[in-house]
Amino acid sequence: MSVIYLLLSLSILVAIVFFIAFIYSVKNGQYDDSYTPSVRMLFEDELVKEQPEELTKTKH
Amino acid sequence: MKDITCFHCGNECDSKNIAIKEKFFCCNGCKTVFEIFSENDLTCYYDFQNNPGAIPEEIAGKYDFLENKAIVAKLLEFSDSNIQIVNLYIPHIHCSSCIWVLENLHKLQENISSSQVNFPKKTVRITFNAEKTTLKEIVFLLSSIGYEPYISLEDYEVGKKKVDRSLIYKLGIAGFAFGNVMFLSFPEYFEVSGFWLDQYKNVFRWLMFFFSLPVVFYSAQDYFISAYKGLKAKILNIDVPIALGVSVLFIRSSVEIIFDLGTGFFDSLTGLVFFLLLGKFFQQKTYNFLSFERDYKSYFPIAVTRVSSDKKEENIQIYDVKKGDRLLIRNQELIPVDGILINGNAQIDYSFVTGESKTIRKQSGDKLFAGGKQVAGAIELEALTSVEQSYLTQLWSNDVFKKEHKSNFKTLTNSISKNFTVTVLSIAIISLVFWLFFDASKALNVFTAILIIACPCAIALAAPFAFGNLLRILGKQKFYVKNTDVLEQLAAIDTLVFDKTGTLTSNKKNTIKYEGDSLSEPEEILLKNTLRGSNHPLSRALYNLLDKNDIITLDSYEEYVGKGIEASYQNKNIKVGSAKLVNNAIEEKELNTAVHISTDNTYKGKFTFYNSYRKGVSKLFNKLKQHYNLVILSGDNDSEKENLEKLLPAKTKLIFNQKPEDKLEYIKYHQTEGAKVVMVGDGLNDAGALAQSNVGIAIAENVNVFSPACDAILDASKLHLLEKYISIAKSGISIVKWSFALSFIYNIIGLYFAITGQLKPVIAAILMPLSSISIVVFTTIATNLISKKIK
Numbered sequence: 001m002s003v004i005y006l007l008l009s010l011s012i013l014v015a016i017v018f019f020i021a022f023i024y025s026v027k028n029g030q031y032d033d034s035y036t037p038s039v040r041m042l043f044e045d046e047l048v049k050e051q052p053e054e055l056t057k058t059k060h
Numbered sequence: 061m062k063d064i065t066c067f068h069c070g071n072e073c074d075s076k077n078i079a080i081k082e083k084f085f086c087c088n089g090c091k092t093v094f095e096i097f098s099e100n101d102l103t104c105y106y107d108f109q110n111n112p113g114a115i116p117e118e119i120a121g122k123y124d125f126l127e128n129k130a131i132v133a134k135l136l137e138f139s140d141s142n143i144q145i146v147n148l149y150i151p152h153i154h155c156s157s158c159i160w161v162l163e164n165l166h167k168l169q170e171n172i173s174s175s176q177v178n179f180p181k182k183t184v185r186i187t188f189n190a191e192k193t194t195l196k197e198i199v200f201l202l203s204s205i206g207y208e209p210y211i212s213l214e215d216y217e218v219g220k221k222k223v224d225r226s227l228i229y230k231l232g233i234a235g236f237a238f239g240n241v242m243f244l245s246f247p248e249y250f251e252v253s254g255f256w257l258d259q260y261k262n263v264f265r266w267l268m269f270f271f272s273l274p275v276v277f278y279s280a281q282d283y284f285i286s287a288y289k290g291l292k293a294k295i296l297n298i299d300v301p302i303a304l305g306v307s308v309l310f311i312r313s314s315v316e317i318i319f320d321l322g323t324g325f326f327d328s329l330t331g332l333v334f335f336l337l338l339g340k341f342f343q344q345k346t347y348n349f350l351s352f353e354r355d356y357k358s359y360f361p362i363a364v365t366r367v368s369s370d371k372k373e374e375n376i377q378i379y380d381v382k383k384g385d386r387l388l389i390r391n392q393e394l395i396p397v398d399g400i401l402i403n404g405n406a407q408i409d410y411s412f413v414t415g416e417s418k419t420i421r422k423q424s425g426d427k428l429f430a431g432g433k434q435v436a437g438a439i440e441l442e443a444l445t446s447v448e449q450s451y452l453t454q455l456w457s458n459d460v461f462k463k464e465h466k467s468n469f470k471t472l473t474n475s476i477s478k479n480f481t482v483t484v485l486s487i488a489i490i491s492l493v494f495w496l497f498f499d500a501s502k503a504l505n506v507f508t509a510i511l512i513i514a515c516p517c518a519i520a521l522a523a524p525f526a527f528g529n530l531l532r533i534l535g536k537q538k539f540y541v542k543n544t545d546v547l548e549q550l551a552a553i554d555t556l557v558f559d560k561t562g563t564l565t566s567n568k569k570n571t572i573k574y575e576g577d578s579l580s581e582p583e584e585i586l587l588k589n590t591l592r593g594s595n596h597p598l599s600r601a602l603y604n605l606l607d608k609n610d611i612i613t614l615d616s617y618e619e620y621v622g623k624g625i626e627a628s629y630q631n632k633n634i635k636v637g638s639a640k641l642v643n644n645a646i647e648e649k650e651l652n653t654a655v656h657i658s659t660d661n662t663y664k665g666k667f668t669f670y671n672s673y674r675k676g677v678s679k680l681f682n683k684l685k686q687h688y689n690l691v692i693l694s695g696d697n698d699s700e701k702e703n704l705e706k707l708l709p710a711k712t713k714l715i716f717n718q719k720p721e722d723k724l725e726y727i728k729y730h731q732t733e734g735a736k737v738v739m740v741g742d743g744l745n746d747a748g749a750l751a752q753s754n755v756g757i758a759i760a761e762n763v764n765v766f767s768p769a770c771d772a773i774l775d776a777s778k779l780h781l782l783e784k785y786i787s788i789a790k791s792g793i794s795i796v797k798w799s800f801a802l803s804f805i806y807n808i809i810g811l812y813f814a815i816t817g818q819l820k821p822v823i824a825a826i827l828m829p830l831s832s833i834s835i836v837v838f839t840t841i842a843t844n845l846i847s848k849k850i851k
Binding site: 002004005008011012015019022023026027031032033034035036039040042043 | 225
């Protein structure tokens with residue numbers, strides 16, 4: 001048993017794992033929208049509390 | 061004061077009256093949106109982009125049809141007992157602020173569990189709790205923050221769209237196999253004939269064989285199918301030599317490894333398919349947010365209000381409208397069927413149909429045509445036909461809309477492929493015969509080698525990459541072309557037909573001329589302040605023309621829907637509007653729209669609105685006349701004939717009073733005479749002509765909304781560049797021809813190796829990708845160079 005068989009099967013196994021991941025991600029629609037996620041990842045914790053008393057004044 | 065723009069929508073503010081803290085708003089609508097956001101801690105909306113918002117529109121009653129469960133069920137993407145998912149198209153989505161606020165909808169309405177924006181398609185997918193809220197409430201919420209969804213009859217029919225992702229799968233598989241096969245064939249490239257390689261080469265070879273199986277039988281299947289279809293129709297399209305090449309590659313390689321004759325060409329095989337699919341992928345990328353296939357369905361509402369005999373109102377689906385039904389059309393609603401006006405003041409805007417934005421007044425008893433939009437209060441009408449049989453919608457039953465009449469266009473690639481295939485086959489057969497006499501053992505080897513090396517990968521890639529890149533460049537210049545075939549057709553045209561209203565003239569800008577007694581300064585101030593209160597398009601246009609800015613508070617103000625406005629200030633009275641309202645005795649038959657003015661019951665004069673031609677029309681026509689026949693087909697009367705004759709070069713044909721079918725027939729007739737026609741139009745009345753023409757270009761003020769079915773959409777502001785766009789398409793053709801020449805050089809080099817019987821796998825593996833890559837590089841650089849001349 002040569003080590004080449006081990007290496008070959010390992011490398012092909014790794015390749016197939018990535019291939020399955022690719023198919024899975026396409027199926028999930030990850031490639032349907034290639035723009036929005038790039039913007040979405042920049043949003044986080046943007047919710048700033050403003051002073052509520054000033055806002056009540058504007059209500060009628 | 062002029063520099064103040066609305067914090068919410070960026071429009072110019074008329075006064076400082078509407079403000080919160082240091083922020084100014086153009087109207088109460090915008091202010092309300094700001095308040096909604098600030099109460100819910102969503103003011104970050106304004107941080108990503110300056111003035112991102114839109115003015116919320118009045119929608120009362122417009123979405124009552126969403127109470128009808130059967131209609132809602134058709135719109136929903138998913139519906140369980142309490143969870144519902146809906147995908148709504150929102151034309152206003154345009155920046156990162158939009159994404160942010162729409163994905164934070166759950167902060168505004170707790171029953172929304174999640175919302176996800178698809179920016180390129182301008183849609184938002186909302187998941188909500190159906191027990192606690194309804195689709196109608198969600199639509200109301202979206203409208204209240206300026207993101208009114210666009211729901212049309214089209215959504216009703218399509219239902220759940222299936223996304224076709226097969227090309228990505230095919231490309232992924234081919235790429236995966238290509239990489240692995242390359243890596244497995246590496247040891248044998250160097251032909252280190254030694255004990256090690258002899259021992260293991262069979263393992264490598266059979267692994268390559270198995271990797272190539274899905275590539276041949278799945279990824280490349282479209283080429284086999286297309287070649288088969290072509291042969292059946294007796295056309296030698298480009299897919300024939302490709303399919304031939306792929307099958308010869310696979311069979312010869314398999315035979316080689318089975319009988320231990322050599323390594324085979326699995327690397328070239330997988331690489332070839334991968335590159336071809338890459339070209340296809342590049343070509344297929346189109347504009348997600350644009351629709352080129354619209355018919356009346358995307359203009360028409362889903363439901364309409366029917367008034368039953370006992371005065372009850374109910375919402376019914378539009379296809380359920382029968383002859384004789386009484387329908388209630390509210391302000392800003394579209395008339396879905398031809399009918400007779402029964403009640404109310406009809407002021408109809410036929411701009412969808414004709415491109416003409418000025419409204420037409422109708423009396424009770426008049427006939428109303430489907431496609432018009434009521435713009436002054438509610439009216440009641442009696443349906444004369446069903447939806448499909450209306451005057452406008454009947455146009456779509458014309459044959460042009462049914463068949464793919466453009467599919468018989470022969471692309472450059474396909475016309476060259478016939479000669480190419482014949483040449484390659486004859487070379488292969490001659491060499492076969494030669495070698496059979498000379499050295500029979502090599503004959504079959506040479507024959508297959510020729511078919512392999514001549515596989516027209518580079519030829520097949522030239523057009524997709526050249527035109528695909530041009531498509532992108534033109535898209536940046538606001539000329540959106542449906543696909544690469546359209547660009548090829550555009551390069552071949554010899555006649556341009558233009559619609560007038562809405563295409564050559566602008567809907568937004570009017571030339572306004574005043575005739576009559578001049579107005580005194582207080583009168584002008586009064587007029588301006590009177591106009592400020594009105595939202596009528598003519599009032600807005602006139603308002604922007606006057607430059608008096610003093611603000612006075614009017615003592616009285618009254619707007620008579622469909623007639624005009626009356627206002628008074630310090631005992632001075634003003635009437636603005638139709639001739640009737642201002643008591644103008646001379647009610648002449650006018651060809652152009654006019655707004656009449658009277659103060660204190662004395663007639664002053666009128667503002668006449670003339671068509672205003674778009675920037676650069678005259679220049680464009682003068683440039684175009686050197687190479688093309690020019691025609692203007694207008695649905696209007698010939699009141700503008702003189703103006704047009706002055707504006708346009710003498711040889712332009714002017715034809716007026718054309719009905720939609722006339723336009724279609726005109727183009728059809730000229731096509732039978734051998735003309736290649738471009739139709740440039742905008743309204744639904746041009747839809748037939750756009751479909752019949754070789755290339756139909758729709759002009760749009762706003763590319764996100766209405767445009768009839770067409771091959772290309774051109775932003776109205778870029779009309780004057782049309783001539784340049786056509787010349788770019790022409791240069792595109794010559795780039796493709798040069799690429800063909802380049803790929804022939806590679807083929808000749810390859811053929812030398814093949815005919816002399818020295819084609820080794822490593823040579824094929826170098827030549828094939830090299831030719832493909834150099835074609836891609838050449839076309840990309842060349843197209844970028846020629847597109848520089850747009851600027």
